[in-house]
Amino acid sequence: MARIIVVTSGKGGVGKTTTSAAIAMGLAKRGHKTAVIDFDVGLRNLDLIMGCERRVVYDLVNVINNEATLNQALIKDKRCDQLFILPASQTRDKDALTTEGVGKILEELSKDFKYIVCDSPAGIERGATLAMYFADDAFVVTNPEVSSVRDSDRMLGILSSKSRRAENGEEPIKEYLLLSRYSPDRVKLGEMLSVDDVQEILSLHLLGVIPESKSVLNASNSGTPVILDEQSDAGQAYADIVARYLGETKPHRFIEEEKKGLFSKLFGSK
Amino acid sequence: MSTGAPTSQKIALEFKSTSLTVPVLLLASNDISLIDQQLKEKVVQAPEFFKNSPLLIDLQKLNAQNLPIDFTEIVAIVRQHGFMPIGVRGGNEQQNGDALAMNLPQHSLHGSNVPLVNKAPAKTLPTPAAEEQKQASQSIENKLVTQPIRSGQRVYAKGDLIVTATVSAGAEIMAEGNIHIYGSLRGRALAGVLGNVNSRIFCSDLQAELISIAGIYQLSDDLSKYPAHKPVQISLDNQTLIIKDI
Numbered sequence: 001m002a003r004i005i006v007v008t009s010g011k012g013g014v015g016k017t018t019t020s021a022a023i024a025m026g027l028a029k030r031g032h033k034t035a036v037i038d039f040d041v042g043l044r045n046l047d048l049i050m051g052c053e054r055r056v057v058y059d060l061v062n063v064i065n066n067e068a069t070l071n072q073a074l075i076k077d078k079r080c081d082q083l084f085i086l087p088a089s090q091t092r093d094k095d096a097l098t099t100e101g102v103g104k105i106l107e108e109l110s111k112d113f114k115y116i117v118c119d120s121p122a123g124i125e126r127g128a129t130l131a132m133y134f135a136d137d138a139f140v141v142t143n144p145e146v147s148s149v150r151d152s153d154r155m156l157g158i159l160s161s162k163s164r165r166a167e168n169g170e171e172p173i174k175e176y177l178l179l180s181r182y183s184p185d186r187v188k189l190g191e192m193l194s195v196d197d198v199q200e201i202l203s204l205h206l207l208g209v210i211p212e213s214k215s216v217l218n219a220s221n222s223g224t225p226v227i228l229d230e231q232s233d234a235g236q237a238y239a240d241i242v243a244r245y246l247g248e249t250k251p252h253r254f255i256e257e258e259k260k261g262l263f264s265k266l267f268g269s270k
Numbered sequence: 271m272s273t274g275a276p277t278s279q280k281i282a283l284e285f286k287s288t289s290l291t292v293p294v295l296l297l298a299s300n301d302i303s304l305i306d307q308q309l310k311e312k313v314v315q316a317p318e319f320f321k322n323s324p325l326l327i328d329l330q331k332l333n334a335q336n337l338p339i340d341f342t343e344i345v346a347i348v349r350q351h352g353f354m355p356i357g358v359r360g361g362n363e364q365q366n367g368d369a370l371a372m373n374l375p376q377h378s379l380h381g382s383n384v385p386l387v388n389k390a391p392a393k394t395l396p397t398p399a400a401e402e403q404k405q406a407s408q409s410i411e412n413k414l415v416t417q418p419i420r421s422g423q424r425v426y427a428k429g430d431l432i433v434t435a436t437v438s439a440g441a442e443i444m445a446e447g448n449i450h451i452y453g454s455l456r457g458r459a460l461a462g463v464l465g466n467v468n469s470r471i472f473c474s475d476l477q478a479e480l481i482s483i484a485g486i487y488q489l490s491d492d493l494s495k496y497p498a499h500k501p502v503q504i505s506l507d508n509q510t511l512i513i514k515d516i
Contacts, residue, residue, distance in 0.1 A: 150421050150438075150439060150440060151421075153420045153421035153422075153438045153439070153440065154420060154421040154422040154440065156418075156420045157419075157420030157421060157422050157423040157438075157441070158422075160417060160420070161423070200454075201436075201438065201439075201456075203418050203435070203436055203453075
């Protein structure tokens with residue numbers, strides 16, 4: 001049986017798709033057969049971040065409507081043979097998704113995949129609720145600012161009440177906090193909520209902190225999951241997160257301000 | 271001289287409407303001796319419970335089946351068994367007239383939930399056991415919540431509500447009784463929502479958006495003068511919310 005992970009947030013633009021791509025790639029690189037599904041029907045993005053936009057033939061909605069088989073729609077990643085992408089449809093909207101259809105796809109994928117990563121759209125409407133409905137684990141991506149934190153809190157409420165596990169009275173979804181776009185400098189200046197502030201409000205297990213980093217935008221633009229950029233801080237942060245999720249103990253990084261050398265202090269560059 | 275009514279007279283009485291639970295004797299047979307015998311059996315089961323108990327006599331079943339009965343006789347029998355009849359309902363003109371002659375008012379059938387087709391004879395009086403059971407089930411309508419109550423969630427308790435986790439901003443918790451919160455209260459908490467002015471809110475860290483007891487509320491602006499991270503209790507005194515340290 002596969003483990004179904006939903007990457008969700010409530011608010012848009014916090015890094016759900018970046019996280020989905022990085023986590024899926026990270027799991028696959030460690031040898032686990034992983035599928036990543038874009039649930040953002042109508043605003044398809046995951047294929048761009050994964051760099052497979054020119055290979056999309058069939059999509060999630062085609063499979064739901066029985067217009068294509070799952071194997072026809074799954075795109076095998078060129079960099080890692082354990083990773084498969086199921087893109088969203090760009091020409092349809094979220095009403096094309098049905099609980100039965102999504103359930104059937106996840107059940108079929110569960111047979112030979114180890115992990116299924118569901119990239120949730122923003123909001124709490126159909127696409128988002130269907131992405132999380134079948135989940136076993138939830139990665140709640142939050143930016144260190146009040147509106148993102150509140151939206152995450154709302155999403156956590158929905159996770160604990162409207163999922164399949166909640167409705168069947170099973171063990172609840174395991175929820176993890178991923179704090180993204182974190183900038184210790186700005187926290188120090190009081191411009192941003194600190195890890196502790198967010199933790200206090202959400203009372204959630206912190207899986208990792210992803211620093212605000214130029215490498216994320218570069219990676220997105222080039223269609224490479226940022227985890228493959230092993231030199232970058234964000235790439236390392238995601239690698240840590242995958243390791244922690246798989247049960248390894250890794251100390252948290254990127255929470256404290258970096259000590260600047262004399263040289264960079266003088267010239268103000270990084 | 272007490273006749274000269276002063277203009278600002280003190281109010282001595284007030285008419286109010288209330289609804290109360292009264293046993294109803296629903297008659298299914300017009301056989302007086304059978305009624306007498308079965309009443310006796312019932313009373314023997316719980317003599318203290320039925321002693322001087324008010325009783326409403328319901329004749330709708332009899333009249334639906336056109337079974338004539340002398341209302342005066344029924345009243346005499348139930349009085350004999352220690353009941354205090356307080357009226358009649360579902361009676362015909364003759365029976366209502368008899369009742370009035372004995373100073374017993376006529377009650378409307380509104381609120382009567384007896385299906386007329388039901389031919390089962392029993393179901394006349396609640397037994398003390400059933401009454402006790404009802405009370406017991408009411409007392410366990412308190413609610414315990416151990417998970418954080420997230421933004422957008424609403425929790426309602428018919429009795430007291432006990433939360434051992436945080437109540438997030440944007441969440442709403444309501445109770446007909448008291449509210450206890452052992453985490454931070456950042457959302458809205460409304461105690462005594464059905465008007466119980468004696469209900470209270472207890473919380474270990476007051477950062478609420480709104481607190482209310484029996485409809486009297488305060489917003490976070492008014493609450494900001496109270497320090498957070500300190501256990502407090504909130505009660506209602508003469509239409510004013512009182513916040514005190516515990």
